[in-house]
Amino acid sequence: MVVVGGGGHVGLPLAIAFADRGLRVAIFDVNELAVKTILAGELPFREDGAAQVLRRVLAAGRLEASVDRSVVSRGEHIVVVIGTPVDEHLNPDPHAVPRALDECKEYFRSGQLLVLRSTVYPGVTRRVEKLLGGQGVDVEVAFCPERIAEGKAMQELFTLPQIVSARTPQVRQRAAALFHTLTDTVVELSPEEAELAKLFTNTWRYIKFAAANQFYVMANDQGLDFDRIRNALALDYPRAADLPGAGFAAGPCLFKDTMQLAAFTDNSFVLGHSAMLVNEGLPLYLVSKLEAKYDLANLRVGILGMAFKGESDDIRSSLSYKLKRILEFRAKSVLCTDPYVTVDQNLEPLEHVLANSDLLIIGAPHQQYRSLQPGVPVADVWNLLGQGTVV
The missing domain is CATH 3.40.50.720 (NAD(P)-binding Rossmann-like Domain)
Structure with missing residues (x-):
């Protein structure tokens, strides 16, 4: 698994949680200082209960971190935690996620599952599907929004139900199997339903x-x-x-x-x-x-x-x-x-x-x-x- 944007408040707890459940996880982040901090076994920010888990999975060899985008090519599952910002006029930028993915496009390969994890503007999941579909690679896309509160990630990732959405039942099942690694309860929705569910929450x-x-x-x-x-x-x-x-x-x-x-x-x-x-x-x-x-x-x-x-x-x-x-x-x-x-x-x-x-x-x-x-x-x-x- 590769977590794109995995040095931040959403991606890092998720990465170390998956690694602690036995998956091999690579973090890709453009923040070089955050990557160095993670590799040193330290957190770039405060998150209760995460530091000891980070050091444990690093010692076990199940977690790595890099500023090299090519690491994306190695993942069976690619989890993207780049969200949708709003500008000074309070307008969302629906291009932020597709733009970030476009920078990694040469490293995507057929058979991968791409999971959008951060909040997105409604319709972004469909836009990502079209973007990848036009690049000649068969990458499956799911939207599985994060639901944690900062400071409680290491409890809530394992206890809260996970919302899983995708265009087809087969992709939803694949995404559900991934998140069953963390929690027993998975709730399935369509991508559009899941996008609104996150915003409504x-x-x-x-x-x-x-x-x-x-x-x-x-x-x-x-x-x-x-x-x-x-x-x-x-x-x-x-x-x-x-x-x-x-x-x-x-x-x-x-x-x-x-x-x-x-x-x-x-x-x-x-x-x-x-x-x-x-x-x-x-x-x-x-x-x-x-x-x-x-x-x-x-x-x-x-x-x-x-x-x-x-x-x-x-x-x-x-x-x-x-x-x-x-x-x-x-x-x-x-x-x-x-x-x-x-x-x-x-x-x-x-x-x-x-x-x-x-x-x-x-x-x-x-x-x-x-x-x-x-x-x-x-x-x-x-x-x-x-x-x-x-x-």
Whole structure:
């Protein structure tokens, strides 16, 4: 098996999971630093429980990594984890995956199974089928979307049902046999159904977070604690158990996939656009409330947590950075810290931020912040400190 783009958050856990189940796996990635890091037995990012598995499969000789595209020719199964980005106009690029595959076309050979793993714009699977069909090689194509949450891959790859789709029953069976290596339960769909299933999943989560954030704004504007209300209405009441807490709804998937679904509906997805306005507007809302309460222009503000979610080192699409940009315009100065993020050289140690801030905002709900007892006001929309969410 070859995992194309296997040095990232989706591909690497998948590669080492398959290798740990006995398959011989090669990773191809254009990121030379990530490849070197993997071959050294280290993870390029934080993923609970993955480091020891990586070292185990490397020692067993079942995993290799390379920046050489020719490794694609050696695989019986080619798993592609290159997704579909959205541009600055919130339009998806449906050509991203075909373009990446075109760069590897000389290494495809008949008899291979090509599995698209990352989220794709609806219709991309069919486009890939046509692309490969026009190149004179008989490569079978399946779309089997990833379903993991960052940080939980090494549990969820083995416990969550896998969605498998392909154009024919024979190819679906082949893809199902591959993913049965990881999990007992496989759900079969057509490619178009599977493409929408993946987008629906992430968009549904994004909309739920938007509902919670809208409720938070309503309560907070009245000086009421949303989290206190949420806990009360959900207590032993299963129909409200899935109402999430308020907080920054960010990261590389939820917003992007909601915008892909909006584009797919010719921008008539009013609910999705409304969710985007609520979630993306939360940083500005918080700053505006703080500005009305404090002399923000003369305060040094510290942001605790720059990752897009708690216990992560991933800053992709993190709303903490949007918060930082707003504060840099409205506050005297801004200090930022995060215990996990290593790619931002401008971060300060936690102790420095605590000692030099007049006001704190929790940007990512890292568990280590729970024990803090700051001597300055804290805006805590997550209610991580247990002192309420009112700003």
